[in-house]
Amino acid sequence: MTAINASIGFDRRLWRQDLMGSRAHAEMLAAQNIISADDAGAILKGLDQIEGEIEQGTFAFKTALEDIHMNIEARLSELIGEAAGRLHTARSRNDQVATDLRLYVRDAIDTLDGALLGFQKALLKKASAHAGTIMPGFTHLQTAQPVTFGHHLLAYVEMTARDRGRFADARARLNESPLGAAALAGTSFPVDRTLTAEALGFTGPTRNSLDSVSARDFALETLSAAAICATHLSRLAEEIVLWASAHFNFVTLSDGFSTGSSIMPQKRNPDAAELVRAKAGRIIGALMALLVIMKGLPLAYSKDMQEDKEPLFDALDTLGLAIAAMTGMIEDLGVNEAAMGAAAAEGYATATDLADWLVRELGLPFRDAHHLTGRIVALASGRGAALEDLPLDALQEIEPRITEKVFSVLSVEASAASRTSFGGTAPEEVEKQIAWWTARLG
Numbered sequence: 001m002t003a004i005n006a007s008i009g010f011d012r013r014l015w016r017q018d019l020m021g022s023r024a025h026a027e028m029l030a031a032q033n034i035i036s037a038d039d040a041g042a043i044l045k046g047l048d049q050i051e052g053e054i055e056q057g058t059f060a061f062k063t064a065l066e067d068i069h070m071n072i073e074a075r076l077s078e079l080i081g082e083a084a085g086r087l088h089t090a091r092s093r094n095d096q097v098a099t100d101l102r103l104y105v106r107d108a109i110d111t112l113d114g115a116l117l118g119f120q121k122a123l124l125k126k127a128s129a130h131a132g133t134i135m136p137g138f139t140h141l142q143t144a145q146p147v148t149f150g151h152h153l154l155a156y157v158e159m160t161a162r163d164r165g166r167f168a169d170a171r172a173r174l175n176e177s178p179l180g181a182a183a184l185a186g187t188s189f190p191v192d193r194t195l196t197a198e199a200l201g202f203t204g205p206t207r208n209s210l211d212s213v214s215a216r217d218f219a220l221e222t223l224s225a226a227a228i229c230a231t232h233l234s235r236l237a238e239e240i241v242l243w244a245s246a247h248f249n250f251v252t253l254s255d256g257f258s259t260g261s262s263i264m265p266q267k268r269n270p271d272a273a274e275l276v277r278a279k280a281g282r283i284i285g286a287l288m289a290l291l292v293i294m295k296g297l298p299l300a301y302s303k304d305m306q307e308d309k310e311p312l313f314d315a316l317d318t319l320g321l322a323i324a325a326m327t328g329m330i331e332d333l334g335v336n337e338a339a340m341g342a343a344a345a346e347g348y349a350t351a352t353d354l355a356d357w358l359v360r361e362l363g364l365p366f367r368d369a370h371h372l373t374g375r376i377v378a379l380a381s382g383r384g385a386a387l388e389d390l391p392l393d394a395l396q397e398i399e400p401r402i403t404e405k406v407f408s409v410l411s412v413e414a415s416a417a418s419r420t421s422f423g424g425t426a427p428e429e430v431e432k433q434i435a436w437w438t439a440r441l442g
């Protein structure tokens with residue numbers, strides 16, 4: 001029973017939040033004359049001592065005492081005697097753990113937000129250095145149109161901004177205090193739930209005591225935001241794995257973020273990127289685990305809910321680690337501009353530019369221009385030549401009205417530079433987007 005029942009092995013990390021909650025509760029009890037000022041004073045002093053013991057590592061966590069709440073209360077009783085028994089007046093572990101967990105998740109969101117900001121800044125700095133660096137843009141992982149590397153990195157700045165928005169939304173909704181809901185029905189003592197809510201930095205008390213002790217959707221929302229964020233990171237991680245391969249050779253990982261092989265001396269493996277790619281699985285797994293734990297649970301508290309913590313803590317830790325690793329990889333990333341540029345020039349990436357020219361200069365409907373361009377690409381491909389290397393008369397055999405002006409749009413640089421639409425890949429537009437983000441992120 002002890003082995004299956006105890007949570008102290010993993011909920012001990014809630015100690016800070018548990019102390020905060022207990023302090024707020026004790027002060028409120030005294031303010032409402034539910035306990036005496038002397039008892040409250042003794043409780044607060046005892047809690048301070050416990051804080052010191054835990055910080056110094058001298059606190060003896062006991063499995064027999066089940067969880068963090070009972071461990072702290074038992075130690076308080078050793079320290080101050082009878083007054084300790086008054087702390088749990090008008091409180092239950094059910095509202096206590098709900099409060100602790102909201103406080104913990106709120107802190108974790110703030111930490112993740114700071115890390116995501118750092119990640120955005122690293123992306124922005126790299127993007128700024130490569131606003132004009134041409135690379136192939138892909139669809140279906142086939143060369144599509146030339147883009148700039150800065151533009152590609154800014155795509156992740158955007159994703160990360162939305163990730164931060166999702167965490168901020170989850171934070172705003174979770175920021176209500178369940179403390180005072182007691183076991184499930186509220187309490188007959190004249191508690192002031194607004195006072196404890198304010199003391200703990202919540203916007204106010206939750207409005208239904210049953211919901212207060214049985215809600216874990218704040219954790220689900222946070223895990224959902226974490227899973228989406230991890231999914232975004234895994235996409236960049238996958239791109240880094242591809243780009244660092246000899247076949248792409250677009251980027252070089254630093255020694256700090258790659259590993260050697262124990263048998264193949266030439267290897268520089270992108271282990272950190274691969275692990276970020278894989279960690280998404282773990283974080284998505286945590287979301288699924290908690291959804292399944294909560295599904296079909298009757299109100300109010302059930303011990304099933306103790307199982308919320310391990311996946312939640314693991315996912316938040318793991319995401320923090322993945323963000324830190326990606327930030328480091330991006331900061332250190334060496335960019336092989338020549339290889340990117342050469343790859344962009346392969347695969348007829350400027351075929352759309354040719355078709356657009358036929359529309360603009362000759363007034364052809366786009367569908368006809370598309371068809372003619374297909375024939376020109378086939379001709380070039382048959383000769384093993386790039387589009388801009390075809391002689392004018394070869395082009396004119398397919399469409400006699402083509403002039404030599406067409407060559408000005410066929411280079412990858414001209415192609416990228418022409419895409420000045422809002423949010424487009426042209427270096428001048430990328431610079432504008434970098435300036436917009438720099439003004440916002442600082």
Ligand code: ARG
Pocket residue numbers: 007011067093094097301303305306307
């Ligand atoms: N350790 C428990 C949890 O994490 C605390 C709440 C226990 N409540 C109870 N009535 N047994 O869920």
